[in-house]
Amino acid sequence: MFGAENVIVVDLGYGDAGKGTVVDHLCAASPVHAVVRFNGGAQAAHNVVAVDGRHHTFAQLGSGTFTPGVRTHLSRFVLVDPLALAAEADHLRRIGVGDALDRLTVDGDALLTTPYHRAAGRARERARGADRHGSCGMGVGETAAYALAHEDAPRAGDCRSPARLRRRLAAVRDRYRDAFPGAAEDVPDVDDCVAAFTAFGERVRVVGGGHMRTLLAGGPVVFEGAQGVLLDEWHGFHPYTTWSTTTFGNAEALLREAGGGAARLGVVRAYATRHGPGPFVTEDAALTRGLPEPHNGTGPWQGPFRAGHLDAVALRYAREVTGGMDGVAVTHLDVAGARPDLRVCRAYRIGDATVRRLAPNPAGRLDLQEDLTCRLLAARPVYAPLGRPEEAVEEAAGAPVVLRSFGPTAADKRVAAAV
Secondary structure (H helix, E strand, C coil), X not given: CCCCCCEEEEXXXXXXXXXXXXXXXXXXXXXXXXXXXXXCECCCCEEEECCCCCEEEECCCCCCCCCCCCEEEECCCCEECHHHHHHHHHHHHHCCCCCCCCCEEEECCCEECCHHHHHHHHHHHHHCHHHCCCCCCCCHHHHHHHHHHCCCCCEHHHHHCHHHHHHHHHHHHHHHHHHCCCCCCCCCCHHHHHHHHHHHHHHCEEECXXXXXXXXXXXXXXXXXXXXXXXCCCCCCCCCCCCCCCCCHHHHXXXXXXXXXXXXXXXXXXXXXXXXXXXXXXXXXXXXXXXXXXXXXCECCCECEEEECEEHHHHHHHHHHHCCCCEEEEECHHHHHXXXXXXXXXXXXXXXXXXXXXXXXXXXXXXXXXXXXXXXXXXXXEEEECCCHHHHHHHHHCCCEEEEXXXXXXXXXXXXXXX
16 A cells, blocks of 8 residues: 555554554555654553454554564563563454564563552542543553653563562562551562563563664564544543654654654544543434444543544644654544434534634643643534534544545454555
């Protein structure tokens, strides 16, 4: 589809737009050397269905792994959970992909998510009571926050140094116990964690930052983002955000360092969704009840999966905060084709004002993002007929629709144009 170009795939909404199925298609349709993950961690859930019906939810491994030979690289921006990664590889092995870890490389500077981070994150979310932020319960936010506060945060390279790893894991455990003395969640012994993490370090190839040049020299690379732009740590609607940069920024930083470039591909559903709490101006309870969602549901940490109408205001905002894109992939067009009641939100009514544009916050001030969140929670949608979803998307995104998806497999994709 994209010839010899590298491609960065980013979700333009709240996540769950179909990044995994788009990446799977890109890897199946033309030669791709590797998939590089450039944000997030084990909380990602990119569902891919193979043409033969096999299904896997990709969290840390690249969503191109069903295609033989396609490698995965976890960059330094990924928060690596060795235990979750082992479980993911085990499921792939059970459905016939036995070499996923053989095709994996991990940057030694990538932060490690541990059982202590997971327990701390869940304890913190429980303490919020009715004001939960919608954590995935995987400890990713706690991992990022811990690293900002402590220079001895464990990293993937520590898995090759058991003594240093033990010191750092013990420090995380002790700080967790001090912060949450009454926490109900049991955590494993440090020595057990050291054994598991050092086994991970022996099983996978841990590399330095220069490995990106090697990957780019091997052939086209797909950079796979996690979560969505509207959840971005700087531009999302705080506090219902992720501890991660979800725009094209991390991928382009890696490319600059390696002397490469890439096309920007945004992904959006033909209708809107959100998993968990937070502003969702176009939410429609009837759509939530009536739209099929085989791989997403209510979870104990995130909360319910919600559906609504296409939001052109939010899509224009995503376009502005990312700096635009070269093309867009529109997914779930099969669902949209079966729902003539779908609409597009062209503007918001907030109080007596009609709002067609949400102004970006270039300074990344959280107080301004919190104010925007309050305004969105009070906003009402101004709808128009949807018509052809691709036309509404192109107008709001300011980029051509280059890929249409009418189902979950690579065979359900239709190429519209070249980026």
